[in-house]
Amino acid sequence: MPTRSAPDSAAAAAAIINKHGVRSTPARVAVLAALLAAHEALTHHDVEERLKRGHDIDRVTLYRVLEWLVEQGFAHKLAGEDRVRRFSASGRVARGGAQGSGHAHAHFECVECGRVVCLDEARMPTIPVPHGFRRREVEVTVKGCCDRCSR
Numbered sequence: 842m843p844t845r846s847a848p849d850s851a852a853a854a855a856a857i858i859n860k861h862g863v864r865s866t867p868a869r870v871a872v873l874a875a876l877l878a879a880h881e882a883l884t885h886h887d888v889e890e891r892l893k894r895g896h897d898i899d900r901v902t903l904y905r906v907l908e909w910l911v912e913q914g915f916a917h918k919l920a921g922e923d924r925v926r927r928f929s930a931s932g933r934v935a936r937g938g939a940q941g942s943g944h945a946h947a948h949f950e951c952v953e954c955g956r957v958v959c960l961d962e963a964r965m966p967t968i969p970v971p972h973g974f975r976r977r978e979v980e981v982t983v984k985g986c987c988d989r990c991s992r
């Protein structure tokens with residue numbers, strides 16, 4: 842997998858936000874860039890750690906920006922087995938396409954280290970629900986051992 846350098850991710854993040862005609866702020870760009878540069882879903886804490894150098898974003902702003910990115914469809918959030926919320930750039934957004942469609946893909950969760958990655962390539966199964974039931978969202982999580990832990 843190609844590793845994007847930080848400046849590349851920042852430029853990509855700014856381009857994505859501007860393309861959708863919403864106001865980009867340094868904090869929004871920095872947080873989306875951190876999600877784009879990561880190859881796994883990040884917790885609030887992970888994002889904070891990655892922003893430490895060179896950015897002055899307090900915790901409240903960080904929470905607000907993450908929620909905003911989710912509302913805009915630029916990122917989605919998911920909860921792992923540990924119930925910790927994690928954030929990931931939406932698949933199509935990360936690949937430079939249109940806004941992502943939330944949870945329309947499966948996730949892999951490592952039972953050893955808790956790492957969660959988006960399985961963007963996986964096609965979601967169509968699961969029929971009983972007559973009169975309305976589905977809101979479908980979450981598919983594959984659990985196992987990630988490449989780092991199975992070494």
Ligand SMILES: [Zn+2]
Binds near residue numbers: 951952956990
């Ligand atoms: Zn692992």
Ligand SMILES: [Zn+2]
Binds near residue numbers: 917929946947948958
């Ligand atoms: Zn995902």
